[in-house]
Amino acid sequence: MTGKLPVAVRDKFYLTTTLPYVNAPPHIGFALEMVQADILARYNRLLGREVFFNTGTDEHGLKIYRAAQKEGKEPQDYVDEYATKFDRLKEALNLSYNNFIRTTDKHHIKAAQEFWKLCDKNGDIEKKLYQVKYCVECELEKSESELNHGKCIVHPHAEIEIIEEENYFFKFSTYQEKLLNLYKERLDFVVPESRFNEIKKFVERGLEDFSISRLKEKMPWGIPVPGDDEHVMYVWFDALINYISAVGWPDRMDEFEKWWPVVQLAGKDQVRQQAAMWQAMLMSAGIPPSEQIVIHGFITSGGKKMSKSLGNVIDPFEIVDKYGPDAVRYYLARHIHPFEDSDFTEEKFRAAYNAHLANGLGNLVGRIMKMVVDLEVRAEFPEFKKVIQHPQIGVGESLEQLEQYEFNKVMEDIWGEQQGVSFLDHFIQREKPFSLMKSDPPRAKELIEAAVIKLWYIAIMLQPFMPDTAQKIQNAILENKMPEPLFPRLE
Numbered sequence: 001m002t003g004k005l006p007v008a009v010r011d012k013f014y015l016t017t018t019l020p021y022v023n024a025p026p027h028i029g030f031a032l033e034m035v036q037a038d039i040l041a042r043y044n045r046l047l048g049r050e051v052f053f054n055t056g057t058d059e060h061g062l063k064i065y066r067a068a069q070k071e072g073k074e075p076q077d078y079v080d081e082y083a084t085k086f087d088r089l090k091e092a093l094n095l096s097y098n099n100f101i102r103t104t105d106k107h108h109i110k111a112a113q114e115f116w117k118l119c120d121k122n123g124d125i126e127k128k129l130y131q132v133k134y135c136v137e138c139e140l141e142k143s144e145s146e147l148n149h150g151k152c153i154v155h156p157h158a159e160i161e162i163i164e165e166e167n168y169f170f171k172f173s174t175y176q177e178k179l180l181n182l183y184k185e186r187l188d189f190v191v192p193e194s195r196f197n198e199i200k201k202f203v204e205r206g207l208e209d210f211s212i213s214r215l216k217e218k219m220p221w222g223i224p225v226p227g228d229d230e231h232v233m234y235v236w237f238d239a240l241i242n243y244i245s246a247v248g249w250p251d252r253m254d255e256f257e258k259w260w261p262v263v264q265l266a267g268k269d270q271v272r273q274q275a276a277m278w279q280a281m282l283m284s285a286g287i288p289p290s291e292q293i294v295i296h297g298f299i300t301s302g303g304k305k306m307s308k309s310l311g312n313v314i315d316p317f318e319i320v321d322k323y324g325p326d327a328v329r330y331y332l333a334r335h336i337h338p339f340e341d342s343d344f345t346e347e348k349f350r351a352a353y354n355a356h357l358a359n360g361l362g363n364l365v366g367r368i369m370k371m372v373v374d375l376e377v378r379a380e381f382p383e384f385k386k387v388i389q390h391p392q393i394g395v396g397e398s399l400e401q402l403e404q405y406e407f408n409k410v411m412e413d414i415w416g417e418q419q420g421v422s423f424l425d426h427f428i429q430r431e432k433p434f435s436l437m438k439s440d441p442p443r444a445k446e447l448i449e450a451a452v453i454k455l456w457y458i459a460i461m462l463q464p465f466m467p468d469t470a471q472k473i474q475n476a477i478l479e480n481k482m483p484e485p486l487f488p489r490l491e
Helices: 028-046 064-072 075-087 106-121 172-185 193-204 235-240 253-259 267-286 316-323 325-334 345-373 384-388 397-405 406-414 421-430 435-440 443-460 467-479
Strands: 012-016 050-057 099-102 125-135 161-170 213-215 228-234 265-267 294-295 299-301
Touching: 012 028, 012 193, 012 253, 028 050, 028 265, 028 294, 028 299, 028 316, 028 325, 028 397, 050 075, 050 443, 064 075, 075 099, 099 325, 099 435, 106 125, 106 267, 161 213, 161 228, 172 193, 193 267, 213 253, 228 235, 235 265, 235 267, 267 294, 299 467, 316 325, 316 345, 325 406, 345 421, 345 435, 345 443, 345 467, 384 443, 397 406, 406 467, 421 443, 435 443, 443 467
Parallel strands: 012 050, 012 265, 050 099, 265 294
Antiparallel strands: 125 161, 213 228
16 A cells, blocks of 8 residues: 555645755756656646645755855845745746745744644653754754764765754654554655665664754744744754645645645655654644655766856756756756756757757757648647547556656657657658648648647647647647747757
């Protein structure tokens, strides 16, 4: 038993990205997560499901407090500025999320405090002295096994700090058996399997209680702990609660029960937080676990992790300005592996753009539509649901790979030899309808009709991935006119 509803009967779909820290502008790695989530949201809407797509910004914690101090700004002014930058991704990447939550929102603050009270009432919060090694960049405590020569494996440039103070703790250690039982019952709870094995091994080794507060006099930028003015909530405890506060918990329980549970997308550095810490917190509060945790890899640049010091950080806004949102969406879906680390350079991007978009799809659409217009070819063009449900077309089988989050495999099918762009291009080259337009117009019209129907199916498959391009192709076909060049070749 997986605990997941069968695809055929699921009529509502709630998914969320993680909430990025607002201590730096958006980078291409977060754009990947946003695009993956948007593809899933659009796909589920096209199937007729009601979708709640959540994203937002994580705005508390020591890292943000220090960044605001460094710029000489009040923390609230600082996070307001950066939240706007992240929300701009919606237009830049043509995203369709319908909720943008900020952890400084009043309703989220109230939810976090109510959640704390529940965990406290259930005996899972206690106050004690502790000393711990702490990575400010991760906002996480680090054991010796998670350090390499005294440095954080994820952020080797950052100094590990020693925190010694009295804090509130969440009794994570008491949830080992319950978490392992959850993992046994839900065989696809974490995707991919390698990440699921990773978290199972982590929990099997034994769990340690984790700190969920900070002294206000040392770090005032956080949600006040209920009943203790000297403490604010630890950023991870606060931020994870957005997944339930976004859908109305605890004030609008009808809305919450309509949407919960959630499919969560996250990077590989958040397996512990999303698949163990958060699930234990939910158990403590008496809330059912998430539906599924989907973990993607990192995007490297030139074979190296992106960093400001190396000067290899990819700005998604700059890439979109040069190439357009659908070109960026295409590359992230097809050429970035959904689960493993992948490399991104503008040189690789540009080569893929020219080969597969300008010379590939764009050129093919132009050639077919010229013949369609010249011969006034018209045909019946079914809608999305009818196309994917047709057993002889194969489109539905390809798109169903999105249920396993195999974005790249669907894109390979769309461009593939069996039913995609390459197939259609070879069909045109082999049958040569352009040569028959004068000598045998009926045969030419028959071939072009077959080609334009196939092009329609390709546009149907493209809808979740490249919505603007798909719409332009469909409009051109329905209106029997030449579209503007979809992807001008770049020299």
